[in-house]
Amino acid sequence: MIKTSFTLLLVQATVFLFAQSSKEQYLLIGTYTSGNSEAVYVYKFNSETGECRFISTAKSSNPSFLAVSPDKKFVYAVNEDDPGEVTSFSFNKTDGRLKQLNQQPSHGRHPCYITVDKTGKWVIVGNYSSGTIAVYPVLQDGSLGKATDTVLHEGSSVNTDRQEAAHVHATVLGKNNKTLYVPDLGMDKVMIYSFDSKTGKLKEAAMPFVMTEAGAGPRHLDIHPNGKFAYLMEELTGSVSVYKIEKDGYLSLLQNISGLPRDYMGDVGSADIHVSPDGKFLYCSNRGESNTIGIFSVNAATGELSWVNYQSTLGKKPRNFNFDPSGNFLLVANQDDDEIVIFKIDHKTGLLTDTGTRVRVPKPVCIKWIPAE
Numbered sequence: 001m002i003k004t005s006f007t008l009l010l011v012q013a014t015v016f017l018f019a020q021s022s023k024e025q026y027l028l029i030g031t032y033t034s035g036n037s038e039a040v041y042v043y044k045f046n047s048e049t050g051e052c053r054f055i056s057t058a059k060s061s062n063p064s065f066l067a068v069s070p071d072k073k074f075v076y077a078v079n080e081d082d083p084g085e086v087t088s089f090s091f092n093k094t095d096g097r098l099k100q101l102n103q104q105p106s107h108g109r110h111p112c113y114i115t116v117d118k119t120g121k122w123v124i125v126g127n128y129s130s131g132t133i134a135v136y137p138v139l140q141d142g143s144l145g146k147a148t149d150t151v152l153h154e155g156s157s158v159n160t161d162r163q164e165a166a167h168v169h170a171t172v173l174g175k176n177n178k179t180l181y182v183p184d185l186g187m188d189k190v191m192i193y194s195f196d197s198k199t200g201k202l203k204e205a206a207m208p209f210v211m212t213e214a215g216a217g218p219r220h221l222d223i224h225p226n227g228k229f230a231y232l233m234e235e236l237t238g239s240v241s242v243y244k245i246e247k248d249g250y251l252s253l254l255q256n257i258s259g260l261p262r263d264y265m266g267d268v269g270s271a272d273i274h275v276s277p278d279g280k281f282l283y284c285s286n287r288g289e290s291n292t293i294g295i296f297s298v299n300a301a302t303g304e305l306s307w308v309n310y311q312s313t314l315g316k317k318p319r320n321f322n323f324d325p326s327g328n329f330l331l332v333a334n335q336d337d338d339e340i341v342i343f344k345i346d347h348k349t350g351l352l353t354d355t356g357t358r359v360r361v362p363k364p365v366c367i368k369w370i371p372a373e
Contacts, residue, residue: 023048025325026055026096027359029333029340030066030077030366036338037362039063040077040089042096044372047326050342050355058098060087064365067114067123072370074142076123078111079103086111086125086136088144093373101143107150108132113170118177122148122200126182131166133182135200148200155187158214159236163188169219169235175227179205179249183218185235190218192249207250212241220272225279229303233259233273233284240273240284240296242304254304259284259294261310266290272320277327281308281350285318285332293321293332295350311352314341322367329355333364340364 027045031037039059043052063077072091075098079085084106089098108127115124116138123136123144131153137145153166167186173195174181180202182191189212192205212218217236223229223245230251232241238260243251259270266289273284275298282296282305291313296305315334323330323345330343330352340359343352 024372026093026370026372027052027331028066028068028075028368028370029359029361029364030063030368031361032064032080032335032363032365033060033062035363040066040075040098041361042098043359044096045324047324047328050329050344050357052342052357052359055096056098058089058100060100061085063087065111065113066366066368067116068368068370069116069138069142070118070120074101074138075368076114076116076144078106078114078125080110080112082109082129084108084111084127086114086123086134086144088142090142091370093370096372101141104136104144104146107134107147113168115171115173117173117195117197119197122197124171124173124180124195126168126171128167128169131168131184131186133168133171133202135202137200149202151193151202153182153184153187153191155184155189157186157188159217162186162217162236163215170221172221172223174245174249175223181221181230181251183221183232185217185219188212188214188216188218190221190232190251192251194249205249207248210243210251210253213237213239213256216241219270222273222275224275224298224303225277229254231273231275231282233270235270236268238268238270238286238288238290240282240294240305244303254302257296257305257307260286260290261292261294262307264290271318274322276345276350277323278347280347283321283330285313285321287317287319291316291318291334293318293330293352295352297350308350311343314354315339320364320366322369325369325371331359331367333367335363335365338362338364340367
């Protein structure tokens, strides 16, 4: 009887400890270091309460966008400088600290986006000002080798202030890890490449691009969890283009809809876009004078969007946002207010409610996650 009771208590204690640890997530924040920021910031986030506590920093120059390896052991950051660099870090889940491993040149100017492929063996970087892409091998210790491939975009579009040349703004791999989508703000195109995960080489797809409306300014792209639909945020018009992903990876346009509040008449500067983990809602961030998150419901059968409402970000310049791993919270990085605002998500309506919790970080740009253990 005593042995049975002890065993039961041990099981209960184990379950309790697992439940406690599963609530905890490491929150990684990329920043601009032109002001008071030092680097990449690490916090611990509680997925039940939405509370955060500071853990550590890792100094780096303008680490504005981050990517986490599939095994969560490594973190990669662009250094958005001219010329640009790419930095690799190891991540210690025990103490939440990043350790720099090495740096490589980004093969361009002002790198602004970085992706790790699903094998964890390749890192792909997009350089905004030079319109270039670079692919890097991940070495055994998680550091980056020399680039295996580089691609240069050439072109322009109708907005002479913003589209005078090619401007790569994202490098997004499809669910199959074989197709790379590259929104180019300067060319009004989403370039499409075949990606070889054995060699790290890129090749133009049979249908190498899709055109957006002139002056749209393609920026970020997200893929629905079911892998059937892609959603493109257009920075200069504030619109969202909805695409069906064909078998060959080509994008067929289904819908174009404004991501801005319906009565908005001010300056436009839309930024980020994400489908909720359950696939039921889509959110997009609007900068300019709007400072809002546009909220849509997603038709599960067609992928098309219906406007729900908008939410003030309660701050200025919401450059990036993301869901916590539980899917219960949406965190918005308000770059010009030096803080992240935490909203609770209503899973039935998609609407957002301010939790009142803030994370004070200088010039926050990018939000990523690593489970705590």
